[in-house]
Amino acid sequence: xxxxxxxxxxxxxxxxxxxxxxxxxxxxxxxxxxxxxxxxxxxxxxxxxxxxxxxxxxxxxxxxxxxxxxxxxxxxxxxxxxxxxxxxxxxxxxxxxxxxxxxxxxxxxxxxxxxxxxxxxxxxxxxxxxxxxxxxxxxxxxxxxxxxxxxxxxxxxxxxxxxxxxxxxxxxxxxxxxxxxxxxxxxxxxxxxxxxxxxxxxxxxxxxxxxxxxxxxxxxxxxxxxxxxxxxxxxxxxxxxxxxxxxxxxxxxxxxxxxxxxxxxxxxxxxxxxxxxxxxxxxxxxxxxxxxxxxxxxxxxxxxxxxxxxxxxxxxxxxxxx
Numbered sequence: 490x491x492x493x494x495x496x497x498x499x500x501x502x503x504x505x506x507x508x509x510x511x512x513x514x515x516x517x518x519x520x521x522x523x524x525x526x527x528x529x530x531x532x533x534x535x536x537x538x539x540x541x542x543x544x545x546x547x548x549x550x551x552x553x554x555x556x557x558x559x560x561x562x563x564x565x566x567x568x569x570x571x572x573x574x575x576x577x578x579x580x581x582x583x584x585x586x587x588x589x590x591x592x593x594x595x596x597x598x599x600x601x602x603x604x605x606x607x608x609x610x611x612x613x614x615x616x617x618x619x620x621x622x623x624x625x626x627x628x629x630x631x632x633x634x635x636x637x638x639x640x641x642x643x644x645x646x647x648x649x650x651x652x653x654x655x656x657x658x659x660x661x662x663x664x665x666x667x668x669x670x671x672x673x674x675x676x677x678x679x680x681x682x683x684x685x686x687x688x689x690x691x692x693x694x695x696x697x698x699x700x701x702x703x704x705x706x707x708x709x710x711x712x713x714x715x716x717x718x719x720x721x722x723x724x725x726x727x728x729x730x731x732x733x734x735x736x737x738x739x740x741x742x743x744x745x746x747x748x749x750x751x752x753x754x755x756x757x758x759x760x761x762x763x764x765x766x767x768x769x770x771x772x773x774x775x776x777x778x779x780x781x782x783x784x785x786x787x788x789x790x791x792x793x794x795x796x797x798x799x800x801x802x803x804x805x806x807x808x809x810x811x
Contacts, residue, residue, distance in 0.1 A: 572586065572587045573585065573586055573587065573624075574587070574621060574811075576679060578631065578634050578635060578675065578678050578679065579634040579635070579678070580634065581628075581630045581631050581633075581634040583623065583624070583625070583627075583628070583631055583809075584623070584624040584625075585621040585622065585623060585624065585809065585811055586621060586622055586623070586624050586737055586738055586739060587619065587620075587621050588617075588619065588620050588621065588622055588690070588693065588694050588698045588737065589619055589698060589699055590616070590617045590618040590619045590620070591616070591617065591693075591698065591699045592614060592615065592616040592617075593614070593615060593617075593692075593693050593696060593701070594612050594613070594614060594615075595612065595613055595614075595615045595689060595692055595693075595757075595791075596609045596610055596611065596612040596613060596757055596791055597609035597610045597612055597791055598612055598703075598791065600703050600704065600705045600710070601705060601789055601790075601791050602705070604705075604785075604786035604789060604792075605789075605791065606792070606793075608756065608757070608793060609757070609791045609792070609793065610757065611757055611758075611759040613757055613758060613759050613760065613761065613762065614761045614762070615689045615693070615761075615762050615763075615765060616761070616762070616763045616764070617689060617690060617693055617763075617764055618764055620686075620690055620810055620811065621810065621811040622686055622690065622691075622694045622739065622808065622809070622810050622811075623739075623808040623809040623810070624730075624738065624739060624740060625659075625729035625730050625739075625740045625741060625808070626659040626660070626729055626740075626741055626745060626746060626748060626806050626807065626808050627659065627660045627671075627806060627807050627808065627809060628656060628657055628658065628659060628660060628729055629654070629655065629656055629657075629658050629659070629660050630656035630657065631660070632660040632663075632671060633656075635671055635674050635675050635678065636670075636671055636674060640660040640661060640662055640663050640667075640806075641654075641661075641662045647662055647803070650803075652724070652725045652726050652781065652803050652804070653725045653726030653727065653781075655728065657728040657729055658726050658727070658728055658729070659726055659729055659741070659745055659746045659806045660806050660807065661726060661746045661802075661803060661804060661805055661806040662801050662802065662803050662805070663801060663805065663806060663807065664796075664797075664798060664799050664800050664801045664802075664805075665685075665749050665774045665796075665798035665799070665800075666798055666799055667801070668685060668749050668807045671807075672684060672685070672809070675809075681811065682811065683809050683810070683811050684751060684809070684810050684811070685749055685750055685751040685807060685808075685809070685810060686750055686751065686808065686809075686810035687750060687751050687752055687764075687765065687766055687767065687810075688750045688751075688752040688765075688767055688775045688777065688793070689762070689764075689765050690810055691742075691748065691750050691777045691778075691808075692777070692790060692791065694737060694739060694742065695707040695735065695739070695742040695743070695777070695778065695790040696735075696790050697735050697736030697737055698736065698737050700736040700737060701736060702736060704735075704790070705789055705790070706743040706785075706788055706789060706790060707735040707739065707742035707743040707778070707790055708733055708734055708735030708736065708739075708742075708743070709733065709735075712743065712744070712785045712788060714732065714733050715732050715733050715734075715735065715742075715743050715744070716732060716741070716743035716744025716745070716779065716785075716788050717731075717732065717741070717744045717745045717781045718743070718744040718779060718780070718781060718782075718783050718784070718785055718788050719781070719782055719783055719784055719785075720785070722744075722781035722782070724781070724782070725781060726745055726746060726780075726781050726804075727745060727781070729741055729745065732744070732745075741778075742777075742778050742790070742808075743778055743779055743788040743789070743790070744778065744779050744780060744781065744783070744788050745778075745780060745781055745806075746778075746780045746781065746804055746805060746806035747776040747777065747778055747779060747780045747783075747794070747802075747804055747805045747806070748776065748777050748778045748805075748806060748807055748808045749774060749775075749776060749805065749806070749807045750767075750774065750775040750776070750777055751766070751767070751774075751775075751810075752766060752767025752768070752774065752775045753767050753768045753769070753770060753771030753772075753773070753774060753775070754767075754768075754771055754772075754773045754774065754775050754793070754795035755767060755768035755771055771795075772797070773795030773796055773797055773798070774795060774796065774797075774798045775793055775794075775795050776793070776794050776795060776796055776805060777792070777793060778792075779792060780804035780805070781804060782804050783804070
């Protein structure tokens with residue numbers, strides 16, 4: 490096997506000398522603080538020692554191919570300082586919106602009024618780092634581009650009773666475990682580390698982040714402006730981004746379909762928290778945002794419910810984080 494040793498000079502000057510490797514992946518940290526994660530199929534041909542990155546291959550073509558992959562990943566991560574980041578996977582594009590980190594009061598704040606539920610209390614201060622979140626819910630087109638099949642297979646009896654079919658409709662009838670499979674494949678295709686948002690990240694983004702106007706719903710105190718819900722949906726989902734966005738330019742964080750979060754469901758604490766990830770275990774994963782068949786009170790930015798991670802429900806989808 491031939492091996493090419495690259496000193497970290499042009500055109501790889503973006504790659505810093507900080508990297509970690511194990512049997513599963515390699516994480517290369519860039520000078521701007523962001524990361525490139527390489528999967529097992531790439532890592533087996535890469536070694537990192539101090540300031541040197543070694544790339545192995547059987548032919549010169551192999552070496553050039555792997556160098557090009559590193560350069561491509563590095564150039565894409567440059568954009569991570571921008572307020573929006575657009576990806577294209579198998580011909581389907583989707584946009585991630587940067588959420589600048591900050592502190593907020595999470596839970597049953599005053600504008601939630603009498604609709605607030607006990608599990609939204611106590612209100613507590615949460616501080617979050619920067620992250621990206623999907624401009625829209627994951628669409629059926631993107632799900633197909635990644636998974637090679639629709640979220641509701643035509644062979645399923647659910648197809649006959651589908652609540653909205655089409656590329657721009659949100660993917661739904663997917664359980665939490667299905668979402669993890671989707672994200673794993675998406676990460677393999679992009680070389681990046683997409684995930685579900687944490688519950689705190691979801692709520693901060695729904696509230697409008699640091700640009701929040703303190704609305705009850707995601708972008709307005711008038712739910713019909715921003716959400717498809719029980720009173721206006723005509724009993725079905727609707728194409729994404731057909732209602733007004735919230736302060737961050739995010740669509741459908743109230744209504745259309747409920748969205749899975751990464752966290753196990755659990756009770757709130759009154760203590761201040763930084764980048765919380767929820768309980769270490771539980772019986773249900775958190776869902777947020779309400780859906781097309783939900784009453785308005787379930788579409789609030791503080792509203793929360795949960796489901797078994799293996800449960801597939803016709804009003805439940807997902808939104809990506811990064």
